[in-house]
Amino acid sequence: MADRSLIFPAQEYRDRTARLQQEIARAGMDALFLTAPADIFYVTGFLTRFWESPARPWFVVIPRSGDPVAVIPAIGEALMARTWMPQIRTWDAPDPRDDGISLLADVLGDLVAEQGCIGLPMGLETHLRMPLGDYADLCRRLAPRRFADATGVVQHVREVKSAAEIAKIRASCVIAGRAFDAVPQIARRGRGLDVVFRDFQVLLLREGADWVSYVAGGAGPDGYGDVISPAGAQPLQDGDVLMLDTGAVREGYFCDFDRNFAIGAASDLARRTHAALWQATEDVLQALRPGMLACDAHRMLCDGLTRRGATPGAGRLGHGLGVTLTEWPSFTPLDRTELREGMVLTLEPGAATADGRIMVHEENIVLRADGCELLSPRAPHDLPEIL
């Protein structure tokens, strides 16, 4: 679009605000106070890479009823003014004497009565993106108003994606799918893994990513040691399994899936593990329904791997996806979040191969009333070989 400063029509943001306000009321709160980039983008549509600078805090306040208010550094006023946001208050940041706190206290104090409760996300997968000392000061200024955990409010609303959001995530998945299709052109034996990572990012940009917030991967015989290390210069060799994983971003929405490739002919172990990962994913693609729990998806993936002779890896085996690379819920044995229609999720089984090595596999889906709809182009059943 010509102006990226409004990703969706204003009605999309009004709907989100109304859903958040329902949850604010249900939680017995009087306002929701947001500081995290994803939450602020979700409510306002304010899209910028400027978050990379930790210098300035940004705030959005949503009262239980009425219009939300953005309380932001003046440097963001022009961009925020092009979003739907009806009320914008600014200060000159950074200000070591008072970095927006008295302005923010005024806004919150006007919207919330003295006996009121201000919700903010304090729970799993959340961070307060402002100086902790300023938050303590804010609490003092606003007393006797209480601050309480609103993680559930935000999680419950953000977890279920609108049709417009699903279309954006699908677009990011399509971009990454085309980049993965071209990997055999860049991942030849003898090339360093660091060069492959770099070239893969170029492919993602060429295919239409606005930027590439995440690339990870690994390469080794029959699997890789871990999936979060930066790439070294070691050259790809015959017998390696190469895995590339990406969170490419288009218009603020992420994909998050990976693909495996054998360098040269695949070993039996790598081939069997890939097939087990693919089949365990296929089982869940067929069986997952709204009403199941996040821990059910974890169990189904583990059972599917075990049934096919693979050893399930540790850790979570999938998660939510949208305006961040990973979102609630988590597919672990402990997460009892109910899966609902409209959730966008990753299925991410991992299996141990040999010598502390693993292989992982990932797809992105949206959960419909009658089951999973793929957003990522389905990986091939057979581990592709780059000969």
Next chain:
Amino acid sequence: MADRSLIFPAQEYRDRTARLQQEIARAGMDALFLTAPADIFYVTGFLTRFWESPARPWFVVIPRSGDPVAVIPAIGEALMARTWMPQIRTWDAPDPRDDGISLLADVLGDLVAEQGCIGLPMGLETHLRMPLGDYADLCRRLAPRRFADATGVVQHVREVKSAAEIAKIRASCVIAGRAFDAVPQIARRGRGLDVVFRDFQVLLLREGADWVSYVAGGAGPDGYGDVISPAGAQPLQDGDVLMLDTGAVREGYFCDFDRNFAIGAASDLARRTHAALWQATEDVLQALRPGMLACDAHRMLCDGLTRRGATPGAGRLGHGLGVTLTEWPSFTPLDRTELREGMVLTLEPGAATADGRIMVHEENIVLRADGCELLSPRAPHDLPEIL
């Protein structure tokens, strides 16, 4: 290097730890508690893009004397084990019942006596990267131990770069410099700004960036409206001034500078403004010395612009640079941080042109005992024209 998991020799990290421990003692604290990606990278060398996922917190504790301890999710153990870190404790994250907090409380409780004080950054430009509710729980578990603001401890140490760090930042600047040299090949009239942003990221990767954490810019007649908006599809036109700004990353270290280009023949106003920005920067390059204050740099840049008939822009006109895109101090009228030898800084004057438009200019330097040494290849005095 073959293994990117240790960017520097272990001695570099031991020196950093010793410097932090001096400051911890000077502040009357018993330990430093760190949660932010930049701080953890700084102490450990743990380099990963996995921070993009908000799902898991990561912790490092530095006692007043003795070895630091990493308290991290098990998924990071293999990578952390390849760094110099002498002590690593892990838990299976994410765990909704206890996401590392009892383990962390044990570690801090063992290292800090009951009457002790635990420092953590709570001030300007800092964030707590863990759930706020877990932090409150941690404070309760560790009482009567006190938590206090250690922003000054971290700022004072991180602000002054080692020779090894300066070499890394210079390498990132060289990469960006080569990419800027190639901009005339991608920024032709008629091309959309979004396409130019994408192609510029490709240039940065081709020139050796590991990843591109930040690209911003703008284009318009005699300047641009703001410098944080995402690029739209509007085509470049004759008479536009195009500005591109980047924080490209190599081995965890950022550059942060920009370049301007006229599309077609530059207007008199654009040419004059560019020359004023260049000269105001040149003045400071000649005059800046250790012992001056951050606010002095701001004043010198404003005076230089005014003297040459330009109108200084609002906001800060430079800042620190290193393991994040922007670091302390800030060149504003309010920041009285003393400039010290070894600081890496950006000089970033901005000037209003017309109709709410601005032009900005940026260089990266290291402050030596006898003045500024450029890390970015110096911009040309005359606004380059892409004809």
